[in-house]
Amino acid sequence: MDIAVIGGGFTGLTAAYTLTKLGHRVSIFEKESFLGGLAYGFTFPGWEWHMEGAYHHLFTNDNSILSLLQDLGLKDDLIIKRPITASLWHSVMYQLDSPISLFTFPGLGPVDKFRTAILLAFLKVMPFWQPLEGITAEQLLVSIGGKNAFTTIWEPLLYGKFGEYAPKVAASWFWARIQKRTPSLCYIRGGFHTLVEALRAVIIKNGGTILTSTVIHSVKRTSADSYTLSWGSNKQTFDRILLTIPTPAAFKLIPDLPSTDKRYAALSAIxxxxxxxxxxxxxxxxxxxxxxxxxxxxxxxxxxxxxxxxxxxxxxxxxxxxxxxxxxxxxxxxxxxxxxxxxxxxxxxxxxxxxxxxxxxxxxxxxxxxxxxxxVHTRHYSQKIPPITTPLPSTYLANMDFIYPWDRGTNYAVELGQRAANLIVKKTI
Ligand SMILES: Cc1cc2nc3c(=O)[nH]c(=O)nc-3n(C[C@H](O)[C@H](O)[C@H](O)COP(=O)(O)OP(=O)(O)OC[C@H]3O[C@@H](n4cnc5c(N)ncnc54)[C@H](O)[C@@H]3O)c2cc1C
Missing domain, CATH: 3.90.660.20 (Protoporphyrinogen oxidase, mitochondrial; domain 2)
Structure with a gap:
């Protein structure tokens, strides 16, 4: 099969890697001059390593990306450390990343500390996010952790991050943040760029094509089972199309998509x-x-x-x-x-x-x-996520809107890329 993957971030790269391993002909189209998307890395003369444009680390339980590193022979490039996380309170930085640091934090009284500890322990042991998606993060934080802890710790972070959307964020989003966090963090020797480069090299070795600085400007259905993609003055026909670009960009490219299914329409409102x-x-x-x-x-x-x-x-x-x-x-x-x-x-x-x-x-x-x-994960977000296989023949959409209940992360991009590739070849995982 000839498969076009639009977007060269971790979802697109992993999907392309999985598909080329299975013997399919894959072309990646990436609009930027570099691969890696939100996790891209840059370097400077005098630097030995690349560093990401946005801060990146992994958790020790990010099993999908850790397995991918192993698969690509990069296991020894994983670095695990326990760096300090702190909060700025009344112009002073307080370490706030363990039960002991919570109990020594002067911003909360004993009752608030106890309630915060209960809140965090509850979210850590609670295996189900479903009961939490009907209430907001604010309701959860205030009801278990208490108003004081909310005002001191959580409110500035929730409102600082989500602004006007903060009161709408579902408690399941907060659950995912606490569930996933591990005390130790991982980084990849040389930066996430090391993994991007390894994926690029193996995709090429497996016969794939990667076109950077390439903006697809149209996707036209040319037969029951094929699509023609146009970029610059070029055109090429494919049997399958996987879009890994953000939903608004995907809908711009294929304007019929939101009207194909009510969940696709709901996706456009996220x-x-x-x-x-x-x-x-x-x-x-x-x-x-x-x-x-x-x-x-x-x-x-x-x-x-x-x-x-x-x-x-x-x-x-x-x-x-x-x-x-x-x-x-x-x-x-x-x-x-x-x-x-x-x-x-x-x-x-x-x-x-x-x-x-x-x-x-x-x-x-x-x-x-x-x-x-x-x-923004609003309440009942699970009902807004459509399937990766779109109602349009041979067209697939997979981006970070689909990884719920988890928050965005390269680990989930890897998992999503594998899932999309397996759906394309009709092998479900
Ligand atoms: C501030 C910040 C911090 C983060 N921290 C972490 C972290 O610590 N750990 C972690 O694991 N993850 C982190 N993430 C999340 C992680 O970077 C993303 O979840 C992951 O990179 C998403 O990969 P993706 O391939 O799904 O999407 P993207 O990386 O968005 O890739 C989509 C690609 O599509 C391309 N594209 C868009 N439109 C077009 C078009 N029309 N034609 C062709 N190409 C197009 C884009 O240029 C991009 O390369 C962070 C993200 C941010 C923003």
Whole structure:
């Protein structure tokens, strides 16, 4: 079979890898000049490794991607560490990533700490998300954890991330976040780019084709069982099409899709946020020991500060320190049209306040924008997800809107790519 995969992120790459292994002819079409999608990596002269445009790590229970690493002979490239996660409270960073750190956190009284511990333990042991998708995250957090803990810890994070959508986020989304989290985190030697490169190489070796900087501008059905894809002045006919691009982009390419099934119509109503990171490369650390800082002070213009070089050693990046400042934003937000320098001007006083007087020089700035990077899991989201096999013949759609109840992640992109490939060849897993 000739199969077109539109989108060269982890879903598209894994699907293409699975299909070429089974002997199918696969072409990947990727609009950017690089592969990896939201997990793409960049590098600079003097750096030994790549680093992602948006902060990335794996959990030790991310079994699908860990198996893929093993399958590709990259098992020894997995690094496991336990970096510090903290929260900013009243301008001070408090480690908040274990039962002991919760009990020493001064922002909550004993009863609130106890209720928060019960909340987290309940979500960790509760194996079912279904009963939680009918209530909101806010209802769950307030009813079990209490109002004080909600206001101090959860509200700034929930509202900072989802903005106007925060009151609509289902409790099942929060369940998934707590269920999945492991105390230790993993990274891939050389960055996620190592895995992207390994997938690229094996797809080519298996006879696949990868076209980057290629925007598909039309998909036309040319017979009962074939489609012609057009890009630039080129055309090619395929037996199957797998779209792994965000839903709004897929619907633009195939406008009939939303009207084929009421769940496809429901999918078009799912709100998405854009992700944006400002990355500072500095000669000294901005955060002293902390890897991940949740900014619970809503006067700050960013949601998290992530010091990548407090997780991976700075020697892999020319001895420089790398820190992300990240946000999730609605499409059209003014930050999304700013340059890195303009964003830095807005963020600078706040970044400075995190460095506790350490002097650092900014050597480079980078900026990353991930469009449609976070679907909002509203109540009863499970009823809005259509099947990957669309009602249109030989056409499949698989993107992060489909991985519910889990939140987006490369592990689920790998799983989804495998699922889509197996559906295409009609072998279900
Ligand atoms: C801020 C942030 C932090 C994250 N942190 C983590 C983390 O720590 N760990 C983790 O595992 N995951 C993390 N993720 C999630 C992870 O990056 C994604 O779940 C995963 O990369 C999604 O892969 P995908 O292939 O489904 O989609 P994408 O990566 O979005 O790939 C879709 C691809 O389609 C391409 N495309 C779009 N339109 C077209 C078109 N018309 N024609 C051709 N190509 C097109 C895009 O350029 C892109 O390459 C994070 C994501 C963000 C945004």
């Amino acid at each position: 709100p998405h946020l854009f992700a944006q990171t400002l990355i500072l490369e500095t000669d000294a650390p901005i955060l002293k020991d902390v890897y991940w800082l949740n900014v619970t002070d809503r006067s700050f213009p960013f949601l998290a500060a992530v010091a990548h070089t407090n997780f991976m050693d700075k020697t892999h990046y020319g001895g420089h320190h790398l820190t992300y400042f990240g946000n999730y934003l609605p499409q059209g937000h003014r930050y999304l049209s700013m340059t890195a320098q303009e964003l830095l001007k807005e963020f600078r006083p706040f970044i400075h306040s995190l460095s506790s007087g350490t002097r650092y020089k900014i050597l480079h700035t980078h900026m990353f924008i991930g469009p449609f990077a976070q679907p």
